[in-house]
Amino acid sequence: MSDPIRHECGIAVVRLKKPLAYYQDKYGSALYGLERLFGLMAKQRNRGQDGIGIGCCKLDMPPGAPYMFRVRSTKSAEAIGEVLADEMKEFNRIARRVNAERKEMRDETGADYTPFEEDPDAIKREFELAGEINMGHLRYGTSGAFGKGSLHPYIRRSTWPTRSLMVMGNFNLTNSGELNQIMMRRGQHPVFDTDTQTVLEEIGFQLDEAHTDLYHKMRDSGLVPLEEITKHISEQLDVTQIIRKSADLWDGGYTIAGAIGNGDFFIMRDPQGIRPCHMYEDDEVIAFASERVALMTVFEVNEEQINELPAAHVCVIKSSGHMTIAPFTQAQEQHPCSFERIYFSRSNDSVIYRQRKALGEQMVPQLIEAIGNDWEHTVTSFIPNTAETAYHGFLDGLRYTRRLEVKQAIVEMFQSGSFDETKLDDLVLRNWPRSEKIAHKDIKMRTFIAQESGRDQLVSSVYDITYGVVSPNDNLVVIDDSIVRGTTLKKSLLRILARTNPRRIIVCSTAPQIRYPDCYGIDMSELGKFIAFQAAIALLDERGMRHVVKETYEACKEELLKPKAEMTNAVKAIYAPFTDTEISAKVSELVYPQNTQWKGDIHVIFQSIEGLHKALGPDYGDWYFSGDYPTPGGFATVNRAFINFFEGKGGRTYDTLL
Structure with a gap:
């Protein structure tokens, strides 16, 4: 294209099905999910030049331990290798510190020690981007500012995991102003920044409502001990219904992915199928990307093993690993973006190659x-x-x-x-x-x-x-x-x-x-x-x-x-x-x-x-x-x-x- 127009954003998700120890034993790396995420992002680097963002959500973290992390960089997607190198420098810094502490303990007690690099539990605890839900975003912005603060994923934090939320996507909503007015009539104070903020706040509002309803029912029933309420709310949280309510008034083209602090994950696609979303699943991972060939290359699979997320559907993966794909609204006549x-x-997709x-x-x-x-x-x-x-x-x-x-x-x-x-x-x-x-x-x-x-x-x-x-x-x-x-x-x-x-x-x-x-x-x-x-x-x-x-x-x-x-x-x-x-x-x-x-x-x-x-x-x-x-x-x-x-x-x- 001779004229400068901005690309579609790119998304990448790797949701691990096994504990990190499984990947350490089989592949020699507890960072298997992060490595595959960077692979998907590198294969879609054509989709983002404003910057990149990486999100991680860790499952089953003990109370008091952080569980949701984000790294954003205004380096273009062309420099994604540099971002990975920066993160690995941090990993190696942690490894030197932990190994030094363990060697000191060994010298004092005479007991053997496991190097940090081979200890998946320690890696998950110490390194921010070691977790079961790995999310990546390549931004080519079409609205809002273009600084680091506008890079996905966006995060909404709470002391309750079931009210904490991280969102990213490839989308534009045509009616963000109208949606902000609705929030204001509720008494909210939205930030008129981007439609990403609008999406985050709307899903967050519905998440708060669902959480509060469940909390009051369990507390008032007296049947659930207070210290166990968080666990029960997490199990009963109906993410599909939350998405149905959130997207009821949305107008636009979108693929939106999000992680809730309790470990529930969702990804959704607009009713007209305007924005693309492809998925791959095997015994070890469930992965999503904007482009089919990225999944094919990174996971070394053929075209038949990659599926499209249906339009007007949301895929929900509970923290337990149970996955459902269900409609969140009525599908409309399909109009995928011809651009x-x-x-x-990328044109190495066989269908796109023939079409071009x-x-x-x-x-x-x-x-x-x-x-x-x-x-x-x-x-x-x-x-x-x-x-x-x-x-x-x-x-x-x-x-x-x-x-x-x-x-x-x-x-x-x-x-x-x-x-x-x-x-x-x-x-x-x-x-x-x-x-x-x-x-x-x-x-x-x-x-x-x-x-x-x-x-x-x-x-x-x-x-x-x-x-x-x-x-x-x-x-x-x-x-x-x-x-x-x-x-x-x-x-x-x-x-x-x-x-x-x-x-x-x-x-x-x-x-x-x-x-x-x-x-x-x-x-x-x-x-x-x-x-x-x-x-x-x-x-x-x-x-x-x-x-x-x-x-x-x-x-x-x-x-x-x-x-x-x-x-x-x-x-x-x-x-x-x-x-x-x-x-x-x-x-x-x-x-x-x-x-x-x-x-x-x-x-x-x-x-x-x-x-x-x-x-x-x-x-x-x-x-x-x-x-x-x-x-x-x-x-x-x-x-x-x-x-x-x-x-x-x-x-x-x-x-x-x-």
Whole structure:
């Protein structure tokens, strides 16, 4: 993706089924769970650049001993190995101290001692991240601040284990403001920070209510000794019911995981299945991750052994180890995020790999039309590196199309009785697609983490080109995953590609035109920054239709007065007067690089929504392209986004919804 948009967050969970001593005996490490957690996080490091967080909950700790811990770091996920190294330094420091104490005791008594590294009970007691519930989070924030305090997991502490809570997730709620108002009417004082805080406080409130009800019943019955109440509350705590009550009014896309201080764990997925959640279970662990291949690689298992947590379901693992998966609300029509397949998830998942290749293949008919089938004067490539898989599919489609042409021509030659070997040689050997490596990323850095103000210069420095393979008579075709703002395309990438001096540069986006904001996890919320939106506004101005902008503004305000269930997307009126081709043509004009000596043409081609669904499947979400949102909160978001644009307000739309 040439434009900087923020990824989905990544989650990883390893819940051990055995005592730490089991893993010490079998694998030589009581930190088996932590090691596997870091493995899952490392395999999903593409999902977080703001920082990482690790949580640990220990089972069956004696009264007075801490049981819930958290480590957070603003180091990016690229530096996850450094974070692990820091924690192991702490482990080794503890080991030196404990071993020194034990050696001193041995010298005094003459008794043998077990080294700390081989003593799982001591490791669990002394080292904070040694426990049965291991939770990891890779944050790519879409709301709130971006400091250490905003990193997951969030913790809500109490002297009662059954009221202590740790939460993390990959999500956005569209109605956080509304939920905060509900809390205020209860008499609570929520912090208007992020929707994570809202989620934490709502689950915490329901947890408090359930705990208090159980406590009063047991205390008033007189049948349970006071010193045993905590144990009985823990056993009877209905986590599934707590989640049902908590999520009753939530609107958004989410995978949320949490640990309660008594050792109960839960993980839940939104009713539309927007956010991903995969799980693996064997005799030793139950593990969860945002991406299937992370589980496959870390636990060395095949695809069939990984399952998806069903939408609208919550998986609860009690401290006893008993697991249930049950619905917490009614499942809705499924709309998994298509950007997971286009860009966010790693492409070594077999299904995602095939889907990305199919996205590239779907671009072939439009490109053939654009170049007039002149492959002899066309060079194909890709930029950036994340578009490589789609590019391979694109080449497969080109070759297949060309083979069909050759086959048809040969058949016609034989049918007409005019076989000509010279013509056959010309037909077979000429006019085939040419594939070249044009852009090279010669510095290993992730350009999307740079500050936007300096990003264009950074991209220019990171990429270099292959000289001498493109002639002034050639079309240069490059595949891109998607085009959001077009800023980097205009200011950096097209300027770089123009150095090859082609007759024309054709940019093929494997994603359709991004016309509307996302509000379920991706940081794409400001309408005015979308290049497709800018193109539509420019066309309205050119054709004397500026009144449509004012009319749409008024229509958006009217929509926001309606109940959410009755809202529609009034912003569609901005695009209604124009065809997809007209929008693409205007985008081509808007991204033309300035202040270069190159005088060739720019042609931007976008995937069609029909092509998207042919490649991915009919159920995948397309609201950022079509404007058809899967939840009521989406329609509130898009209408508010246009109002903000019209009134000149920046910022994320879902931060302002109340």
